[in-house]
Amino acid sequence: MMKVTLIGAGNLATQLGKSLKKAGIIICQVYSRTESSAKILGELLDTEWLTDVTLLNDEADIYIFSVKDSALCELIPKICKGREDKLFLHTAGSMPMTCFAGVAQHYGVFYPMQTFSKTKDVSFEKIPVFIEGDSAGTESIIRRFSGKLSKRVITLSSADRKYLHLAAVWACNFSNYCYSVASDILSEHGIPFNVMLPLINETTEKIHKISPKDAQTGPAVRGDRNVMSQQLKLMNGRGDLQELYRILSQGINPLIGNPVLDKNN
Amino acid sequence: MMKVTLIGAGNLATQLGKSLKKAGIIICQVYSRTESSAKILGELLDTEWLTDVTLLNDEADIYIFSVKDSALCELIPKICKGREDKLFLHTAGSMPMTCFAGVAQHYGVFYPMQTFSKTKDVSFEKIPVFIEGDSAGTESIIRRFSGKLSKRVITLSSADRKYLHLAAVWACNFSNYCYSVASDILSEHGIPFNVMLPLINETTEKIHKISPKDAQTGPAVRGDRNVMSQQLKLMNGRGDLQELYRILSQGINPLIGNPVLDKNN
Structure with missing residues (x-):
């Protein structure tokens, strides 16, 4: 059983959270800088929400970052440090996987090829998901995780992404x-x-x-x-x-x- | 019962012809400059086909031009002359209705807002059709005719078209x-x-x-x-x-x- 914590509560995080829950994956916590977003998604997913990264706990296996590119670079060191056993993923099309390098040990990318909005539900099943992992082992974990949501999981390098x-x-x-x-x-x-x-x-x-x-x-x-x-x-x-x-x-x-x-x- | 002759046997004429036939409208003749196109559409609609405008007969009530803009200007005088009691329509977005003026007495435009191909059938029912007539009387005939194909018939001037x-x-x-x-x-x-x-x-x-x-x-x-x-x-x-x-x-x-x-x- 995989446990996930969501970093970000925007359009993608909202749809991802709903689909993860539907797939039977436990959402441990939801973090957002914006209180209203954190609260709405936390309540929607019936889970703890927070706006202070120091309150994040270590219960999740996977921490998924779905935030603006600029926020991503700022949050990665704060969140990855001290959680070396965890897997960290981001969902950004234009950010390389290496933005985790040196800070995390197990990391990768989960990039769903779709446009999301908070209010319009989409089924992840038909969305092609492009993944990348820091190693073959990590990639296979990401592939297994992604396979719980989408029928089409494709490995793609940061350069091609x-x-x-x-x-x-x-x-x-x-x-x-x-x-x-x-x-x-x-x-x-x-x-x-x-x-x-x-x-x-x-x-x-x-x-x-x-x-x-x-x-x-x-x-x-x-x-x-x-x-x-x-x-x-x-x-x-x-x-x-x-x-x-x-x-x-x-x-x-x-x-x-x-x-x-x-x-x- | 309205009878139609099609001038042109391209993408639009093909789909229009099929829809007209389905709606119970008789297709008298099909003209195209290109023998293969004329033959294919004529056989498809089970009607007479020809490549010589002088062989067009006077059986139809409505002659519909679905040809390239340049061919339209060339064909209008040849076909309209001597058929002053008939209704002439063209289907061109960028040609004014007045290209019939001085040559025909009853004329107008039937412009379906859709992209057509010969092989992919489309239902005219949901296609908005924009019409224009030389007079209120003509417009009302064109509206009645168009209503046999489409549920959405809209009057629009040449300038706005x-x-x-x-x-x-x-x-x-x-x-x-x-x-x-x-x-x-x-x-x-x-x-x-x-x-x-x-x-x-x-x-x-x-x-x-x-x-x-x-x-x-x-x-x-x-x-x-x-x-x-x-x-x-x-x-x-x-x-x-x-x-x-x-x-x-x-x-x-x-x-x-x-x-x-x-x-x-």
Whole structure:
């Protein structure tokens, strides 16, 4: 039976805590710098919560850090020191595993490829979890632990995890910004954003079956300079969007160049 | 009972034809410049197909143009002339309704907000269809016709339809390009693209409930300059992606500026 203490009570920690509990894993304590967050998650998981790291006890086998990158570096020495027999994990995409080196003896990474919010529950079962351990032995413990939550556990180095995180920014954060631009354009013309949802659903459904490159549609990929030139004009006064439109279109179809996408057009 | 002739046999015409037939509407003829396309769709819909506009007959009540913008302008006079009692519709986002003016007497637009492919069937029922007619009378005929396919028929002017089309390019084509960039980054590091699918699903699920702006996550929106600076370095040698990353991040969070996103950083 594994026992876990959660360091952090944000979106990821909340969903992780709920899923761990469901999987029968005991949550010993929940720590957060913010009292309200600590209290909410502690009560949700029916466990002790605290805002003072010196009150952390040694009951857990695994201490999981789900905090901002800056807080991570600050908390690691404070928490790992004196607990050399414990396993320490962090969940950060862009932080190397070695941020534990020299402070902890058994450590690694548990990086679930998903976006989390406190209120919307997600099932960890289908979330790919990328793990890394300081040694083969540690990795196998992390793999066993992760396997209790997810059906897809993949070993990945810190160096490659950075690229995975970068890819996630493109696939999730930047695509969402594209939706946001669409939403702004529609609202300026009195059209509700929800008319886009069937199109967005279909777009994402397609890439479950074919590659995004093969699924690409629109004026850029078919080289429709007429439409592109018209659409650039519709964004007059929004130089940032015009610039994005140009670079995105050229990315989709490198054969498009001037004069259609000329800045002076 | 309405009878329709399809001008064009591409992705949209194929899905439209199938849906019309299902709705009990008779497809009189299918025209395409390309023999193979005309034949395939004609046989699929079990109707006459042709590649010579002079062979079009006058049996239909509605002639629907689903062809490239350039072909549309060329075909309209050839097909509308001598059929002054018929209704002519086009399905183009960026073409004004007035491309029929002076040539036809009854005309309008039927613009379904969806991306189509020949092989993947979609149900028109949930697709918002944007219509426009040369007069109130024509519009009401187009509304009745469209209502046989879709539960959501919305009147929209040609001027606003251009913005709708622009929004669709952002929501569908550009978000798909973001997936494509993610896919390239992953494949360079031996990671299969499908690890992104749960994240992509969740991202699009969120905007069914909250606005894209409220759903925004990632380093840019939380102002995490450290991660952004790191990620820009990971794209060294890909100036186009770095430029996109900078402008997208600043779009997400206008408070981010130099020095993190400085080109020389």
